[in-house]
Amino acid sequence: MSDRLARVRIVLSHPTHPGNIGATARAMKTMGLTQLVLVNPKRFPDPQADALSSNALDVLGAAKVVGSLDEALAGTVLAVATVSHTYEMAPELVTCREAAARAVHDAASGDVALVFGTEANGLAVDEVLKCSLLAHIPSNPDYTSLNLAQAVQVFAYEIRIAALGDRVPDVDRAALPTFDDMQHLHAHLEEVLAGIGFFDPENPKKLLPRLRRLIAKARLDQEEVRILRGLLNSVTRVRKS
Amino acid sequence: MSDRLARVRIVLSHPTHPGNIGATARAMKTMGLTQLVLVNPKRFPDPQADALSSNALDVLGAAKVVGSLDEALAGTVLAVATVSHTYEMAPELVTCREAAARAVHDAASGDVALVFGTEANGLAVDEVLKCSLLAHIPSNPDYTSLNLAQAVQVFAYEIRIAALGDRVPDVDRAALPTFDDMQHLHAHLEEVLAGIGFFDPENPKKLLPRLRRLIAKARLDQEEVRILRGLLNSVTRVRKS
Numbered sequence: 001m002s003d004r005l006a007r008v009r010i011v012l013s014h015p016t017h018p019g020n021i022g023a024t025a026r027a028m029k030t031m032g033l034t035q036l037v038l039v040n041p042k043r044f045p046d047p048q049a050d051a052l053s054s055n056a057l058d059v060l061g062a063a064k065v066v067g068s069l070d071e072a073l074a075g076t077v078l079a080v081a082t083v084s085h086t087y088e089m090a091p092e093l094v095t096c097r098e099a100a101a102r103a104v105h106d107a108a109s110g111d112v113a114l115v116f117g118t119e120a121n122g123l124a125v126d127e128v129l130k131c132s133l134l135a136h137i138p139s140n141p142d143y144t145s146l147n148l149a150q151a152v153q154v155f156a157y158e159i160r161i162a163a164l165g166d167r168v169p170d171v172d173r174a175a176l177p178t179f180d181d182m183q184h185l186h187a188h189l190e191e192v193l194a195g196i197g198f199f200d201p202e203n204p205k206k207l208l209p210r211l212r213r214l215i216a217k218a219r220l221d222q223e224e225v226r227i228l229r230g231l232l233n234s235v236t237r238v239r240k241s
Numbered sequence: 242m243s244d245r246l247a248r249v250r251i252v253l254s255h256p257t258h259p260g261n262i263g264a265t266a267r268a269m270k271t272m273g274l275t276q277l278v279l280v281n282p283k284r285f286p287d288p289q290a291d292a293l294s295s296n297a298l299d300v301l302g303a304a305k306v307v308g309s310l311d312e313a314l315a316g317t318v319l320a321v322a323t324v325s326h327t328y329e330m331a332p333e334l335v336t337c338r339e340a341a342a343r344a345v346h347d348a349a350s351g352d353v354a355l356v357f358g359t360e361a362n363g364l365a366v367d368e369v370l371k372c373s374l375l376a377h378i379p380s381n382p383d384y385t386s387l388n389l390a391q392a393v394q395v396f397a398y399e400i401r402i403a404a405l406g407d408r409v410p411d412v413d414r415a416a417l418p419t420f421d422d423m424q425h426l427h428a429h430l431e432e433v434l435a436g437i438g439f440f441d442p443e444n445p446k447k448l449l450p451r452l453r454r455l456i457a458k459a460r461l462d463q464e465e466v467r468i469l470r471g472l473l474n475s476v477t478r479v480r481k482s
Contacts, residue, residue: 138408
């Protein structure tokens with residue numbers, strides 16, 4: 001669903017600081033978003049925006065500057081207002097994560113927009129009421145002062161996860177031992193530990209299930225099972241020598 | 242579980258730019274985190290850190306400066322290395338969200354640490370290997386350049402959600418209509434629409450279920466049901482006058 005990412009517009013309404021526009025472009029690019037729309041930016045283009053974009057100059061270069069929120073939202077099938085609280089008569093307020101899921105869902109039909117207000121005051125009421133969903137980043141009620149680009153970062157992160165899933169890069173997975181391998185390891189361990197008098201085979205109490213649980217938590221791979229079996233053999237050799 | 246937030250240490254190893262330390266403090270405070278630990282910061286305290294903290298001066302003021310990662314991790318029950326890729330012999334690599342869930346879980350036992358490397362190079366291998374979990378923010382493989390404070394923001398956001406749940410501020414919920422209210426609305430609508438010839442009651446086709454679906458999606462509140470019933474009454478009056 002990576003095509004959905006190309007349909008997400010990040011709309012900044014009346015941004016004051018060009019540095020925030022640059023940092024927004026960077027935040028977008030890290031998450032694979034490309035469509036930046038600026039409604040009446042105070043200063044743009046600007047060297048400070050370029051500097052803060054940290055090589056997301058392609059996103060900045062493709063940014064669209066428009067004169068009104070209506071222009072920014074033209075053609076979108078969903079507009080989400082990012083807010084810190086709700087408003088009278090406003091559409092439903094959901095979490096950032098829920099909004100991202102809906103945006104990615106609706107992006108199957110066309111462009112969707114996430115709309116961010118000014119650094120100082122957020123969105124104006126008439127801007128909020130033009131949107132069909134309100135979204136809120138859960139935050140400290142005593143200090144909700146998320147920086148503009150950081151709010152974009154969190155939303156873009158949730159959009160990426162909603163579109164592509166939440167996963168780590170593919171890693172060469174180590175080969176895993178089978179049930180039989182593990183049964184052999186446990187039998188070997190029990191034999192050696194009884195042999196050195198670590199526990200009494202007639203009265204093992206909870207020692208064996210506890211060791212079994214420890215080993216289960218470690219989720220051994222094949223190589224690690226071989227290492228432990230080798231260690232047990234060393235103990236046996238020392239004992240017999 | 243807000244006490245868990247107090248047990249999360251954000252550890253910055255060798256941060257180069259004081260502005261990033263300030264922006265980190267701000268990101269932490271927005272999510273309710275308070276423990277900042279700096280390992281050999283290049284410049285701290287610094288006016289630029291104060292400026293970028295945007296009133297999170299309390300977090301900056303309480304920051305602990307230490308000389309080694311060992312000191313930063315002393316007493317923690319879990320140390321998570323934030324990385325962009327995995328390393329040979331390294332502990333398990335999980336997503337940022339999974340790491341946050343484990344950190345909040347383990348914070349029941351004691352302090353937990355999220356460790357961030359330098360702006361330019363991330364964490365050194367020996368630092369990564371001191372941690373017991375690796376965590377990765379899903380990002381654009383062609384451009385993984387998350388700013389330090391933005392990475393902290395995303396992790397702190399996931400920590401907050403893991404500790405406190407993902408929800409919007411409490412809103413005065415409008416009273417909802419009952420099943421019976423809705424049945425009356427549908428009957429009224431059907432009667433009026435048949436009366437004005439909008440559909441043929443003998444052959445309504447899919448019009449009624451379609452209207453029912455539309456109304457279900459709108460999830461009407463009691464007030465909205467009253468408004469629609471009033472509208473239907475107005476139509477009836479006009480027809481009869």
